[in-house]
Amino acid sequence: MGEPLRIGMVGAGKISGQYLDTIAKLDTLRLTALTDLDAARAREAADRTGAEVAGSVAALVARDDVDAVLNLTIPAVHAEVALAAIAAGKHVYGEKPLATSREEAAAILAAAQAAGVRVGSAPDTVLGTGTQTARKAVDDGLIGVPVAATAFMTTPGHEAWHPDPEFYYRPGGGPLLDMGPYYLSALVHLLGPVVKVTGAAATPRAEREIGSGPRAGQRFAVEVDTHVTGVLEHAGGALSTLVMSFDIHAAHLPRIEVHGTAGSLSVPDPNGFDGTVEVFTAGGAWQPLPVSAGYPGAGRGTGLADLADALAAGRPHLASAELAAHVLDVMLTLLDSAHRGQALPVARTCERPAPVGRPV
Known part of the structure; x- marks a missing residue:
């Protein structure tokens, strides 16, 4: 070493x-x-x-x-x-x-x-066993040809727990730019890059109130969309439905599901590294899949460790700026689409990242 x-x-x-x-x-x-x-x-x-x-x-x-x-x-x-x-x-x-x-x-x-x-x-959560096991299931054809996916991130807002939450509600923040990278990076790993988006967005509340810490009770202005929804068209033809919200108190919604011609996958929270992947095949029932890929026991900083390993091995690192730039363009184009009221192409693309491989 x-x-x-x-x-x-x-x-x-x-x-x-x-x-x-x-x-x-x-x-x-x-x-x-x-x-x-x-x-x-x-x-x-x-x-x-x-x-x-x-x-x-x-x-x-x-x-x-x-x-x-x-x-x-x-x-x-x-x-x-x-x-x-x-x-x-x-x-x-x-x-x-x-x-x-x-x-x-x-x-x-x-x-x-x-x-x-x-x-x-970041996010490097997609390099963990949760997303990577789901990706291997897609690549192995367990659900046939992917045709659709859903991705939901719903909370009432970070001001409930964060003592200094204003930056979440200023340009560069909001549910889409804050949490969207986890979900969109996972969707790109699972289904490939996004080529076109159709979006809608809203800001139901002009002000928020800090709920914890020494500044609890103080109010501040909201400068970004706090509820964003859209449809993403992937290069392979699959369509993903996305909801990112700081305006939903509770919901019975999956984090990510991928649906194919022969079945469906339930994918764990992409804000975490692990979690159980479940598969449903036609005529069967939901069944958990064993861990089959990804960095086991990973935590935030795994992407930096992968970068160090990639430098030593002379290979591309997996949590790349190219992927992050594509995800950023997807998010900004989705907001542009929402504000302009029309479907828009995504200008910047990337290669589908390589898989992590089987855990050791």
């Missing part, structure tokens, strides 16, 4: 703990430096990990002991941090979405290609 990939982390907020747990378990990754706008939060993470605190993003990306930057900032600055890291010759792995605009996403991909560095993006 070679030397571990040395990681500099930007952002030590709520999600960072899950990444730090994964990094601590792996010999292929080592956290060497971190930075956060909140100095106390940065120091707490440094004390936990033994990493050094860098005074700024510029200072972190300039360090000789940082090979790759883990970008855990808010969506509005994902592109800014990624481009700074690429300009310093560092690989990048970031939280979703890759960027908040097509132009930013294109700039990241172009800069990375010119610099000869890798860019990866």
Whole structure:
């Protein structure tokens, strides 16, 4: 085994703990430096990990002991941090979405290609045993030819639990850009890229109220669509129906189902790495499938670990910026379709990602 990939982390907020747990378990990754706008939060993470605190993003990306930057900032600055890291010759792995605009996403991909560095993006949940076992079932023909899928993400809104939820309701947020990457990345793994979308969207409430933490009771403005629905046409011809909402209190809906000419698949929550996949074949009944593919025991940061392994092996990494850029374009085109009232083609495509393979 070679030397571990040395990681500099930007952002030590709520999600960072899950990444730090994964990094601590792996010999292929080592956290060497971190930075956060909140100095106390940065120091707490440094004390936990033994990493050094860098005074700024510029200072972190300039360090000789940082090979790759883990970008855990808010969506509005994902592109800014990624481009700074690429300009310093560092690989990048970031939280979703890759960027908040097509132009930013294109700039990241172009800069990375010119610099000869890798860019990866969450979600890496699709590399776990849940989505990958379902994908293998599709590829093995267990449900025949896929013809349709449904994907539902319904909550009353993140302000109920998050102490600082405003960014979920500003440009770059909303249920589609926040949670859509999990569901759309899974659908691309299962059915291939999306070529056309038809959407509708609404903002039923102009204000929201923080429900927890020291600011509970404070109200803030909503600047994005909070209920988005649409139909996605995949390159292979299958049609997916999508609902992403911060306006539904409870629902008896599956996370993802895929329906084919010979049966159906129930796919576990794509915001998680594992879960039971069930198959229904014509004339039969729902039956659980054994785990047959994916990274077992995966957690957030598995995509970064896959990037490190891919660098060592000279292969493409699976949680790629190309997939993330396609998913971003699908989401933005779906919103454009909703606002314009017409079906629209998706301009940016990608290859269907390679499967993870059988667990070891």
